[in-house]
Amino acid sequence: MSLSELLGRKNDILVMPGVYDALTARIAEYVGFEAIFQTGYGTSASLLALPDFGFLSMTETVENARRITRAVDIPLIVDVDTGYGNPLTVSKLVNDLQRIGASGIFLEDQVWPKRCGHMLGKEVINPQEYVQKLRSAIDAKKKDSDFIIVARTDAMAPLGIEEAIKRGKLYREIGADIVFVEAPRSVDEMKEIVAQINAPLVANMIEDGITPNLTSQELLELGYKIALFPLSGLYSSTFAIVETFKTLKETGTTRTIKDKMIKFKDFNKLVGLDKYMSMESKYI
Template sequence: MADLLSPRDRPSLRDLLAGPGPLVAPGAYDALSARLVEQAGFDVVYMTGFGTTAGLLGRPDVGLLSAAEMVDNARRMVAAVDVPVIADGDTGYGNAINVIRTVQSYEQAGVAAIQLEDQVTPKKCGHMAGKEIVSLPEMLGKIRAAVDARRDLLVIARTDAVAVEGLDAAVERAKAFADAGADLLFVEAPTSEEDIEEVASRLAGVGPLVFNWAEGGKTPPLSLERIRELGFSLVLYPIGTLLAATAGIRGVLETLRKEGTPVSALPGLPAFDEFTDLVGLKEIGTLEQRYR
C-alpha cells in the first residue's frame, strides 16, 4: 500500500493487460475500499461510479455527480494504493471538448485508465432500465478527443446500445470505437450467455474486451474460467465491496439497536489494532519519531 513519503512505482496497466488474462479488477468506492482491494492481493482497482455515487451522496447512479467530484474521489484512491486505478468517467461530462478536460483531469489525478460510455447526459447505471444513447458520430468524436488528450492513460470505450438498439448495433459501435482509437472495448449488459459468446466472437481480434461482472445485474454470472475461454482481457467486479460493506453496516446497526451495544457483533469485525495497521498507523508513528 502507498506510503506517505515514498510510494512504490506502480506496475504498468498495459503490461498487466498483456499478461495471461483476464485481469481481475474489483470495484472500490473510496480510499479505504481501494486499500482493501490491494491488501487482498489484486493487481488493479476499479473505481466504480455506482459505488462512488452511493458513497458520496447515498443516491443511485443516475448522473448526479460532477466531473470534479469523480476526479477528487479518483485522486484519493490513487494516493491510497500502489496499483493502477481504472476509473469510471461516465459520459465524459459533456461534449468532446468536455471530454478533453475530463481525460486530462483524470490523468493528472494519476488514473491509469478511464471508462467512457455512449449514454446521453444524465446517464444511468448500465444495468438500469430507461437508458438512452448518443449518436455514433458524437461518441466517435468523444473517443478521438480522449485519445488526443491523453498522454499514457488508456481509454476504455463502453457502449450501452444492447439495451437500446440491440446486440448487432452494440457490436458495430464497438468496432467503430476501436477504429477511433479506443484501447479497450466494453459492451455493457448482454443478457444471456449466448449474447456474451457472440460479442466475444464478433469482436475477437478487434481489440481487448472488458467483461462487466455486475453483481446482481442483467449479465449472467459466468465463471472466470469461461470468461478466460471467451478471450476477455479485463473483468470488472464493480459493486461487491459496496454491497458487502452495506450488509456489514446493517448487521452491526441491527445488533446495536436490539441489544444496546455492538458487543456480540465484534467477533466478526476487524480488531481495532488490525484496522489501524491497515490504514497506516505504524507508518505515522515512524514518521513522528523521524521528525520529532
C-alpha cells in the same frame, strides 16, 4: 506494473474490483489485487447517497480519484460516465486524471443523465456524437502514455446486439484501447460479442444484474480480457454496516457480533499506523 503491462500478459485475465473511496482502494491493494476500478455507482452512493442516475459531477469524480491514487500504488481506471458534457470537457477530464496519476477511463455512449448499465430505460447518443468524445479522449493522452481508453456502449438494451457490436467495432477502429459492450443477457450473447469484435473486451459482473455472473476463469475461457466486479465491495460493506447498526439499535451493544468485525490492531495495520508512529518518534 503498469496497466498496459498487466493487460499485455498472454492467456490471462485482469480481475478488477470496484472501489469507491481511499479505504476500499487500500483494501483491494492490501489483499493483492493488481489494478482497481473507481465505480461511478459506488462513488455516487458513497459521496451523495444517491443512485447511479447522473447525479455525479466531473469535479466529484476527479476529486475521488485524486484521494484514491494518493492512497495506493496500483493502477486505477476511472468510470467517467459520459464525459460530463462534450469533447472539450472530455479532454479536460483526461488531462486532469493523468495529472493525478490515474491509469485510464471508461467512457460511455449513453444519453445524459445516464443510469447504471443494468437499469431499465437507457438511451444512447448517435455513434458519431460519441466518436467525437472518443477522439478527444484519445488526443488528450500524453505521448508514450500508458493511459487506457475503454469505450463502453450501452446500445444492447435499447437497440439490440447487432447495433452494440457495430458500435464496438467502430469504437475500436477509432482507437479505443479496450471495448466494453455493457449488459449482454446470456452466455451466447457474450460469445457473439467476443467472436465479432477484434479487441480486448470487458465483462461486467454485477450481482443480480442482467449479465450471467461468471467466474474470472470462465470469462477468460470465453475470451474476455478484463473481469470487472464493480459493486461487490459496495454491496458487501453496506450489508455488514446495516446488520451492525441494526444490532446496535436493537440491543444497545455490538458484543455479539465482534467476530464479524476487523480487529482494532488489524485495522491500524491496514491504514499504516505503525509507519506514522515511527515517524512521530523520529521527529518528536
